[in-house]
Amino acid sequence: MSEVGEVSHARDHILTRLRAAVAQVGESAPEAGALPPLDFDRAERVARLKRLMEAMHAEIVVTDSTGWVAALKNVLRQRTLNGLLYAPETPLGATLAAAWEDDLPPLVGYTQEVEQCKEQLFAIDAGITSTKGGIAEVGALILWPDAHEPRLMSLAPAVHIAVLDADRIHNSLAEAMAQERWAEGMPTNALLISGPSKTADIELVLTFGVHGPKELIVLILDDQPAPSAPS
Amino acid sequence: MASTTVVDFPSNFIKALGNPQLRRNLRAAMDTLGLRRRTLFADPAFFAQLRARGDAIRQRSLRKLPQLLEQLERKCTENGIQVHWAETTTEASQICLDLIQRHNATRVIKGKSMVSEEMHLNHVLEEHGIEALETDLGEYIIQLDHETPSHIIVPAIHKNRDQIAHLFHEKIPDTPYTEVVEELNAIARKVLREKFFAGEVGVSGANFAVAETGTLCLVENEGNGRMCTTAPPVHIVVMGLEKVVERLEDVPPLLRLLTGSATGQLITTYFNMITSPRKPGEKDGPREVHLVLLDNGRSKILADPQLRETLKCIRCGACLNHCPVYTRLGGHAYGYVYPGPIGSILTPQIEGLDHAGAMASASSLCGACEEVCPVKIPITHILRRLRNESYNKVDSPNAVKGHGYKSNLAESLTWKGWAMSNAAPWANALNAKMLAMLGSQLTKLTKVELVKNWSQGRTLPRFAPKSLHVLAKEKGIPHE
Structure with a gap:
């Protein structure tokens, strides 16, 4: 701040009061323990995430690592889209570029800083990203946007397509954080996404597609599909 | 901002009770929110366990508050987030104003934040010719009508679709009258998308801040929070200093409790965790992130072993939804930023009993708020304490400000x-x-x-x- 002295003054005053305050109150009783970990099997994790995200109006396509590009093309051909924002420098982006066809919405790379391409970002209909994983317990995707797959890719376009490896669906957020040691290095931005954007601010009527994407399409790449279980 | 007026509760109450439209809107909404919460936490054993965990985490966070805030500051600074401390709401608003003016910005886009309401930030910015636009749909609606939130989670719940239809038709240029909720939503989306595009500074609150990693967490459904924290070149987070938690692993249980208690959701559409401004090589995100930590009486509340429980609050609003008084009055009758049971215990402690002490009387002490509170705040006990101190002068440094104002x-x-x-x-x-x-x-x-x-x-x-x-x-x- 411009007046540094004034600010450190506030900090010291506050911390002094807080230290005096906590000194007045002793240690409390032993803490209630962590909740028992969830233990779904692999097929349950896929099925649960699919069911919960579909309930939140996400469109889920279960495919596999060889068929997903065809599945994506199918999804795109059902829609009229002016373009697909993608990350050219990722393996996913390279696969798309190699397999692209003329009748599909043109691939548009997110290659410049936002200041140079903001209008395009807000005008393009769809974007495709990878995901870091999923969470079965609550039905959500984990995204860690980075230099190649920036944050607005999953936010500005009206349709967000996400590619999820079924092997990376965790039981819970707590498990994902612990197994992948998030605490040792958080990214600039980490996200959980459970569906298209929504609101219930008018009479609690649930409406989809507010400020974020109107549609969320998730391609789950499952190379060990469970034998067709009773639904 | 210290209040200088004493709210006229009896006349507010009579006015609210005499408004059948308000009572119908509220009743339907609160019943629905209550039902959704009960459905989500249908297993009492699981809920009891989760809640014990949430309570324990919040207690520990408060017990270690000074050291956690220092750790948070250190981690944020390492990560490139600039931390500011404010003793009062006036100071906090001034910090925001200085930052915004330093960037010569006049277009501020805001994600929903109760602390910014507590600061009356929009008012301060507007006085200096800065447009501070609320982008959460509910907040946008009430801002158009020059109102304040009547609920901490669903701020426009006192309005029905006809009222909103009229408002949009009158206040937004070239807007046809429609009562279709989807169409109203589409109108707001269109207007606000242009604002997100043009916003120069984003302001948001934070639901949790993690000391261990210096991470600021935001819970939302609409995507406006992500827009405000991603699209503009500068992002300012305003946060009550009690919102810090010790470890990243403390977040999942609190998140589960928050979304379940607030709206009966397993999880919101977005959970947004911000740990740094844009790093070299990254293509978007703000280049500057600022965290403003607000005290405004919280450090005093912390000193008292009973009153400090107030600071465990994670602002889910469940106590409002289940309160027989709130569900009949709505938030505006309380006259202060935080209504309902949590407002009735928090506000008198911040503003002083002599100003807001009457809020503690807006309860039948039925205890529904305590039953649903996800972090076990003993709300009725604190209400009784505030009532007692309203009548009794107390000889203790922990006495609530304005104690004994009713003694005669x-x-x-x-x-x-x-x-x-x-x-x-x-x-x-x-x-x-x-x-x-x-x-x-x-x-x-x-x-x-x-x-x-x-x-x-x-x-x-x-x-x-x-x-x-x-x-x-x-x-x-x-x-x-």
Whole structure:
């Protein structure tokens, strides 16, 4: 701040009061323990995430690592889209570029800083990203946007397509954080996404597609599909 | 901003109760939110366990608050987030204003933040010619109508679709009248998308801040929070200093409790965790992130072992949804930023009992708020404490500001007399005799203001001509 002295003054005053305050109150009783970990099997994790995200109006396509590009093309051909924002420098982006066809919405790379391409970002209909994983317990995707797959890719376009490896669906957020040691290095931005954007601010009527994407399409790449279980 | 006015509760209450539209809107919404919460936490054993965990995490966070805030500051600074401390809401607003002016910005886009309401930030910015646009749909609606939130989670819940349809039609240029919720939503999306595109500074709150990693967490459904924290070149987070938690692993249980208690959701559409501004090579995100930590009386509340429980609050709003008083009045009648049971315990502590003490009377002490509170805040106990301190001057540094504002000689003498008459048999007998004689005359006093007011909604008691003590004696019952 411009007046540094004034600010450190506030900090010291506050911390002094807080230290005096906590000194007045002793240690409390032993803490209630962590909740028992969830233990779904692999097929349950896929099925649960699919069911919960579909309930939140996400469109889920279960495919596999060889068929997903065809599945994506199918999804795109059902829609009229002016373009697909993608990350050219990722393996996913390279696969798309190699397999692209003329009748599909043109691939548009997110290659410049936002200041140079903001209008395009807000005008393009769809974007495709990878995901870091999923969470079965609550039905959500984990995204860690980075230099190649920036944050607005999953936010500005009206349709967000996400590619999820079924092997990376965790039981819970707590498990994902612990197994992948998030605490040792958080990214600039980490996200959980459970569906298209929504609101219930008018009479609690649930409406989809507010400020974020109107549609969320998730391609789950499952190379060990469970034998067709009773639904 | 310290309040200078005393809210006129009786007239606010009468006005709210006399508004059938408001009562219908509220009733339907609160019943729905309550039902959704019950459905989500249908397993009482699981809920009890989760809640014990949430309570423990919040208690530990408060016990270690000074060291956690220092750790948070250190981690944020390492990550490139600039941390500012504010003792008062005026200071916090000034910090925001300075930052915004330093960037010559006039277009600020805001994600929903109750702390920014507490700061009256929009007002301060507007006074300096800065547009501070609320982008959460509910907040956008009430801002158009120059109102404040009536609920901490669903701020426009007091309005129905007809009212919103009229508002949009009148206030947003070239907008046709429509009562279709999807169309109203589409209108707001279109207007606000342009604002997100053009916003120069984003302002948001934070639901949790993690000391271990210096991560700021935001819970939302609409995507406006992500827009405000991603699209503009500068992002300012305003946060009450009690929101810090120690470890990243503390977040999942609190997140589960928050979304479940607030709206009955397993998880919101977005959970947004921000740990740094844009790093070299990254293509978007703000280049500057600022965290403003607000005290505004919280450090004083922390000093008292009972009152500090107020600071465990994760602002889910469940206590509002389940409160028989709130569900009949809505938030505006309370007259302050935080309404309902949590507002009734928090506000008097911040503003002083002499200003907001009457809020503590806006409760039947039924305890529904405590039953649903995800972090077990003993709300009714704190309400009683505030009521007591309203009448009693307390000789303790932890006494609530403005204590004893209701104390008066007549009342303290009456209670002294009452205590005496129950301690001395002769005084008790005299008292009973007096009441038997005078009490039966009460019904004749219905023209007297005090009796008239009291008896408006109540039947006046009839005192028995003879006390039980006398009756027993007459029947010859020994040792009654």
